[in-house]
Structures are given as structure tokens and as C-alpha cells.
Amino acid sequence: SCCVGDSTTLHSADIISTVEFNHSGELLATGDKGGRVVIFQQELESKNQPQCRGEYNVYSTFQSHEPEFDYLKSLEIEEKINKIRWLPQKNAAQFLLSTNDKTIKLWKISERDKRPEGYNLKEEDGRYRDPTTVTTLRVPVFQPMDLMVEASPRRVFANAHTYHINSISVNSDCETYLSADDLRINLWNLEITDRSFNIVDIKPVNMEELTEVITAAEFHPNQCNTFVYSSSKGTIRLCDMRASALCDQHSKLFEEPEDPSNRSFFSEIISSISDVKFSHSGRYMMTRDYLSVKIWDLNMESRPVETYQVHEYLRSKLCSLYENDCIFDKFECCWNGNDSVVMTGSYNNFFRMFDRGYRQDVTLEASRESSKPRSVLKPRKVCTGGKRKKDEISVDSLDFNKKILHTAWHPQDNIIAVATTNNLYIFQDKL
Amino acid sequence: MANMYSKGTKRKFFDSVDAAMDNKAVLYSRQRQSLLDMSLIKLQLCHMLVEPNMCRSVLIANTVRHIQEEMTHDGSWQLVTEAFGGSGPSDHLVATEVLCRSSALEQQGGGPKLYSVMGYDGCREEEVVTDEALCSVTFSDGAPALLGTIDHCWDRAELRMVAVEDRVIKDSGSEVESGEGAKTVMGQVFGTFEIKNGAPGSDPALEELFSAVDASYYDLDTMLTSIQSTPKMGPYNLLDSMASSHGPTSNSSCRTDLSELDHIMEIIVGS
Numbered sequence: 001s002c003c004v005g006d007s008t009t010l011h012s013a014d015i016i017s018t019v020e021f022n023h024s025g026e027l028l029a030t031g032d033k034g035g036r037v038v039i040f041q042q043e044l045e046s047k048n049q050p051q052c053r054g055e056y057n058v059y060s061t062f063q064s065h066e067p068e069f070d071y072l073k074s075l076e077i078e079e080k081i082n083k084i085r086w087l088p089q090k091n092a093a094q095f096l097l098s099t100n101d102k103t104i105k106l107w108k109i110s111e112r113d114k115r116p117e118g119y120n121l122k123e124e125d126g127r128y129r130d131p132t133t134v135t136t137l138r139v140p141v142f143q144p145m146d147l148m149v150e151a152s153p154r155r156v157f158a159n160a161h162t163y164h165i166n167s168i169s170v171n172s173d174c175e176t177y178l179s180a181d182d183l184r185i186n187l188w189n190l191e192i193t194d195r196s197f198n199i200v201d202i203k204p205v206n207m208e209e210l211t212e213v214i215t216a217a218e219f220h221p222n223q224c225n226t227f228v229y230s231s232s233k234g235t236i237r238l239c240d241m242r243a244s245a246l247c248d249q250h251s252k253l254f255e256e257p258e259d260p261s262n263r264s265f266f267s268e269i270i271s272s273i274s275d276v277k278f279s280h281s282g283r284y285m286m287t288r289d290y291l292s293v294k295i296w297d298l299n300m301e302s303r304p305v306e307t308y309q310v311h312e313y314l315r316s317k318l319c320s321l322y323e324n325d326c327i328f329d330k331f332e333c334c335w336n337g338n339d340s341v342v343m344t345g346s347y348n349n350f351f352r353m354f355d356r357g358y359r360q361d362v363t364l365e366a367s368r369e370s371s372k373p374r375s376v377l378k379p380r381k382v383c384t385g386g387k388r389k390k391d392e393i394s395v396d397s398l399d400f401n402k403k404i405l406h407t408a409w410h411p412q413d414n415i416i417a418v419a420t421t422n423n424l425y426i427f428q429d430k431l
Numbered sequence: 432m433a434n435m436y437s438k439g440t441k442r443k444f445f446d447s448v449d450a451a452m453d454n455k456a457v458l459y460s461r462q463r464q465s466l467l468d469m470s471l472i473k474l475q476l477c478h479m480l481v482e483p484n485m486c487r488s489v490l491i492a493n494t495v496r497h498i499q500e501e502m503t504h505d506g507s508w509q510l511v512t513e514a515f516g517g518s519g520p521s522d523h524l525v526a527t528e529v530l531c532r533s534s535a536l537e538q539q540g541g542g543p544k545l546y547s548v549m550g551y552d553g554c555r556e557e558e559v560v561t562d563e564a565l566c567s568v569t570f571s572d573g574a575p576a577l578l579g580t581i582d583h584c585w586d587r588a589e590l591r592m593v594a595v596e597d598r599v600i601k602d603s604g605s606e607v608e609s610g611e612g613a614k615t616v617m618g619q620v621f622g623t624f625e626i627k628n629g630a631p632g633s634d635p636a637l638e639e640l641f642s643a644v645d646a647s648y649y650d651l652d653t654m655l656t657s658i659q660s661t662p663k664m665g666p667y668n669l670l671d672s673m674a675s676s677h678g679p680t681s682n683s684s685c686r687t688d689l690s691e692l693d694h695i696m697e698i699i700v701g702s
Binding site for chain 1: 462463466473481482484485487489490492493494496
């Protein structure tokens with residue numbers, strides 16, 4: 001079933017710009033416009049309510065990026081976190097990559113719940129003892145202390161991007177990762193910060209011939225040599241790094257022919273892909289353009305295997321949406337753990353889920369009014385014309401300032417994180 | 432000099448259209464023009480401190496290009512250029528021109544201006560209309576506009592609309608490098624920082640000072656650990672007054688290029 005409900009956790013923050021579960025789902029990281037990262041941790045299942053999974057509470061907060069000023073270009077570099085990606089866990093510590101427009105940082109998040117006590121030469125508060133007062137010797141021992149979560153920057157990957165970074169993706173080899181900006185994609189080794197390899201470069205010799213930019217990029221979940229990148233013209237290119245050092249020649253080009261009956265001056269803009277995500281299996285990939293979500297079989301380049309309309313009722317409003325710039329909003333999309341359901345955001349704090357197997361879809365709302373804790377989310381409906389039924393919302397009443405751009409799905413369970421402008425909603429399915 | 436907004440021109444256009452399709456065509460034409468205007472304004476909106484969103488800029492620029500292509504296809508572009516009496520670009524799809532606003536014309540006492548704005552593929556310099564007098568335009572006024580990105584705003588009051596003659600460059604001899612000046616505009620619109628043209632009549636002392644500098648060094652794309660770059664727009668645009676130190680460009684052709692750039696940016700700004 002694709003309906004979620006039951007438990008809601010609500011956290012307020014600065015404008016949230018990215019949301020990401022770690023590989024176990026125990027941790028949920030958010031980045032915001034102020035350059036901060038807030039990590040939530042799922043509480044262990046309580047004995048009182050075995051039916052309910054634990055809630056997510058704040059685990060760690062740290063300032064990842066600071067605003068910078070490029071004196072040579074007289075421009076500010078925003079501290080807004082564009083993307084966070086977790087590394088698979090190797091030891092007790094957690095690692096994540098966070099990036100703003102120009103710089104990627106590797107953060108180590110570690111716990112400290114013990115401290116050594118019983119030094120011979122130091123008091124407990126750190127002051128040195130007078131050596132003459134020491135009459136016996138003892139071995140310092142570790143004593144439990146209140147849990148402290150520390151975040152420390154381990155690597156800073158800077159100065160490799162002329163344009164704004166829109167994506168980062170960790171390779172399945174866990175040694176390398178890619179970072180993509182508007183025109184280039186670079187390959188990094190997680191250990192090496194002073195050099196990266198350029199693997200895609202679509203910058204034209206003359207910038208006035210520029211008509212297409214890179215909008216998103218991701219590594220294949222299993223094949224460490226394969227990655228995809230999407231463009232503002234609605235194409236996805238799959239590249240094999242074994243083919244050549246510079247992957248300007250794609251291995252596959254995914255593009256759906258344009259529907260001539262829907263052609264307008266806005267056709268290209270709404271075909272621009274805002275997000276691309278591989279399925280967990282690696283067999284499919286999903287793309288999000290302005291009005292729809294498309295599922296592609298990696299073996300078929302000619303057209304998607306599934307297309308889901310997110311908010312088709314906006315097609316007749318494209319001119320207004322162009323005027324107020326909403327047409328350029330970049331919505332993300334995500335898969336559930338077993339690739340059976342996909343989710344994406346919309347306006348009016350609505351978000352949509354599409355069940356691929358049952359061919360069902362639902363519209364839900366993330367708002368304080370409609371989601372009291374422990375209440376079941378009610379499906380919403382947008383009235384597209386004619387008589388408006390009770391509980392329906394007409395297209396003209398939609399609030400285009402309330403947009404859900406970032407959503408994330410727990411890797412195993414039916415727990416989702418939905419970010420409205422300032423709030424993070426976490427919904428859990430009733431077991 | 433024909434005034435493109437003269438009633439005679441418009442009447443001629445409508446007479447040739449089937450009466451039944453009149454309203455529809457007019458409405459579509461108006462909406463298309465409105466979309467074109469809106470798009471050009473969007474390209475001008477400034478984000479003073481932060482670099483503009485390149486994806487958005489590219490998509491808007493492509494939209495403008497599509498509109499211009501369609502207008503060229505259905506002849507409405509042709510009619511406009513015919514009004515100027517110059518050689519129409521109808522057979523050069525990508526030599527796109529933007530009509531200046533009527534209010535701007537009123538300011539300057541009329542005069543047709545055709546400029547290549549975008550889509551410089553195969554753009555030929557002879558389609559750019561300019562005037563000898565432009566060569567005397569001083570660089571400093573136009574510099575912020577020229578070197579700014581499309582999302583940078585500039586003080587419109589500073590831009591001077593210079594009257595042009597309805598004349599094609601090719602008739603006046605090859606004073607201008609092919610495509611070079613016009614191309615630079617779009618390049619700068621999208622944020623390259625290659626200095627191609629120096630300032631006309633700049634301070635000889637500054638010229639000497641910067642003569643040894645290799646301008647290609649200011650190509651942002653050659654720098655990973657960049658320590659030098661052309662400022663896109665700032666209060667102290669030292670490099671504005673820098674003479675070009677590379678390439679064999681002569682001073683006069685530089686000045687003409689810059690004059691054309693000046694006009695092009697004025698048109699982009701609109702009235």
C-alpha cells in the first residue's frame with residue numbers, strides 16, 4: 001500500500017535545501033540555506049509501543065559551509081547546502097559529503113560516550129596536581145559520560161568547479177565520487193583533495209553557443225564504471241568510464257521524442273530534467289521534469305517505460321508560471337526501498353506517490369493543520385475544472401510559494417521525510 | 432530612415448492576411464511578443480551579489496531564440512527588417528535581431544537599430560547596423576553593461592542610446608572583425624571572462640602598465656586554483672580600462688566592436 005500515515009515528527013529549520021537518509025536509515029541529514037547540517041537519529045523502538053518505529057530526534061548540528069566572497073569576481077558564494085550524500089558506514093563513525101555551489105566537504109560524525117578518569121598528575125577539571133602530593137599511583141579508566149556527538153571536517157575539496165555544483169554522488173567502490181556543475185563533471189578520490197579528474201565537459205568553445213547545461217548526475221548503484229547525467233534539454237546520457245578518460249561521448253542517450261500536439265514555447269523548459277535517480281536495483285532510473293516523473297529501463301533509450309503526471313493541470317498555466325519563475329523550480333524525486341513506489345513534491349505543500357505495481361497514485365499534504373501527530377494523512381485532490389467537490393482544491397487556489405522540492409524515503413522501511421520551505425515532516429507507516 | 436512603428440508598415444502587414452485569421456494571428460502575435468519582452472526582461476534582472484542560475488538563463492535565452500526563429504519563419508521578422516530597408520536576415524535564421532522599444536526610439540528621435548543578440552552561430556557582421564559615430568563612444572560608460580552577466584543589472588541611465596544610420600557594415604568596408612565583438616557579448620552573458628577588446632582611447636599609461644599581461648590568463652576556465660579573474664561587475668572595474676594585450680586587433684576595429692557591443696547591450700536592456 002502506498003498510503004502513509006500515523007506518526008509525524010515536525011522540525012523547524014532555516015529553508016531546507018536537501019534531505020538524505022543514510023544507508024541504514026537510522027540517520028537523516030538535512031542541509032539548509034544557512035550552510036548548516038542537521039542530523040536526526042531514529043530512536044530505538046520503545047518497549048511500550050512495539051508497533052511503532054522510533055521517532056527521529058536531533059542528533060547533531062553543525063555549520064558545514066560559510067558564506068564566502070570572491071573578491072576577484074565581486075560575487076558572493078552562497079553557503080547554501082545543495083546536496084548531502086552519506087558514505088556507507090565502515091566503522092563506528094559516520095561520514096557524509098556536503099556541498100555548496102563551489103566546495104565539497106567530507107564530514108566525520110562520531111560519538112563519544114566515555115572519557116578517561118583518574119589521572120595521576122591532573123585533577124578532574126584539568127588542573128595539574130602538585131607532584132609532591134602524589135602518594136599513590138593508579139591506572140586511569142574510562143568512565144561513561146553523556147553522549148557527545150562530534151562533527152569534524154576531514155577533507156575539503158575546493159577550487160575544482162567554475163560553475164555551480166548541482167550534484168554529488170558516491171561511487172559503489174566507496175573510494176571515489178563525482179561532482180557535477182552546470183557544464184562539467186569531476187571525479188574525485190575521497191582521500192585526495194588537491195586534484196580531481198574531469199570526466200565530462202560540455203562547455204562550448206564559444207559561450208554564446210551555449211544552449212544546454214548539466215542538471216543532475218549520479219553513479220550507478222552497483223556498476224562502479226557507470227554514471228548518468230541529465231540535461232536542461234530533457235536528455236539523459238549514460239557514460240562508461242572504461243570507454244575513455246573523458247566521457248563526452250555517451251554510451252547511451254535517453255530521450256523521449258517530443259509530442260507535437262503539446263508543443264509550445266515552454267516545451268523545452270518543462271522538459272528540462274531537475275533530478276535523476278537510479279533505482280536501488282540498478283535496472284531503472286527515474287527522471288523528474290516540470291510536469292512528470294518518468295521511469296526508464298536502462299536497456300531502452302527510445303522512451304521511458306512509465307510516465308506519471310505529477311500536476312498536469314499546470315500545463316495550461318505555464319505562461320504564468322514562467323512569469324513568476326516557478327517554471328524553473330527544481331523538484332527532486334525518490335524511490336522507496338524495493339523500487340515499487342516513487343515519490344515527488346508539488347505545490348501547495350502537496351507531494352505525490354506513484355505505486356508502480358498497483359498503478360495507483362495519491363496526493364498528500366505536508367502541513368501542520370492536516371498532519372497532527374499520530375493522525376492518518378488524508379489524500380488530497382486538485383479540482384481541474386467544472387464543479388469543485390467538497391475537500392477538493394481548485395488550481396487557482398494553490399499556493400505556489402509552498403513547494404516541496406526535497407523528499408527522501410527510508411532505504412528499507414516506509415518512512416518518508418518531506419521538506420516544506422521551513423519545516424521537515426517525517427511520516428511513518430503504521431505497521 | 433523608416434520608423435518601424437510607422438502606421439504604414441503595420442497596415443501593409445494586415446492587408447495581406449486573411450480576414451478570418453486576423454484576430455487569431457494578431458492575438459498570437461501579441462502574446463508571442465509579450466513573451467519575448469518578458470524573457471528579455473528576465474535576462475536583465477539582476478542578482479547583485481550572487482552569480483545567476485545558469486540553467487535558468489540558458490532556458491530563457493533558448494526561449495528567446497525560439498521566438499525569434501518563429502518570427503523569422505512566419506515573415507513577421509522579415510517585414511520588420513524590410514521596414515529598415517536593409518538586407519533582411521530572413522535567410523539567416525540564426526542571425527537574430529531584437530527590435531528596440533518605441534520609447535527608446537522616441538528618446539533618440541527614431542532610427543532603426545538591428546543587433547545580433549543571441550545565437551551567433553554563423554552570425555555575419557554585415558547584419559549589424561552601426562554608425563561611424565559609434566567609434567567615438569567612450570568605453571567607460573558601456574563597460575559595466577558589456578562585462579556584466581545577463582543577470583546583472585546596470586544603471587540604465589548610464590547607457591546612452593546613440594543614433595544609428597540605416598546602413599549595413601559590409602557597404603562601409605570591413606572595419607569589423609567577423610562576429611568577434613558580437614560573440615563576446617553572449618560569451619560574457621554566460622560568464623566567460625576573456626578579454627578580447629581593449630578600451631578605445633584609454634590611458635596610455637595604463638596601456639603600458641598592462642601591456643605585458645597575458646589576457647588569456649583571465650579565462651576562468653583555465654584556472655582551478657584561481658587567483659586572478661576578470662571581475663564580472665564591481666565598483667572598481669580596473670580591467671575595463673585595460674588595453675587588449677593579445678592578438679593583432681587594431682585599435683579602430685576594437686572601438687567598432689565595442690560600439691556595437693554597446694548598442695547590443697542597450698537593446699537587451701530595452702527602454
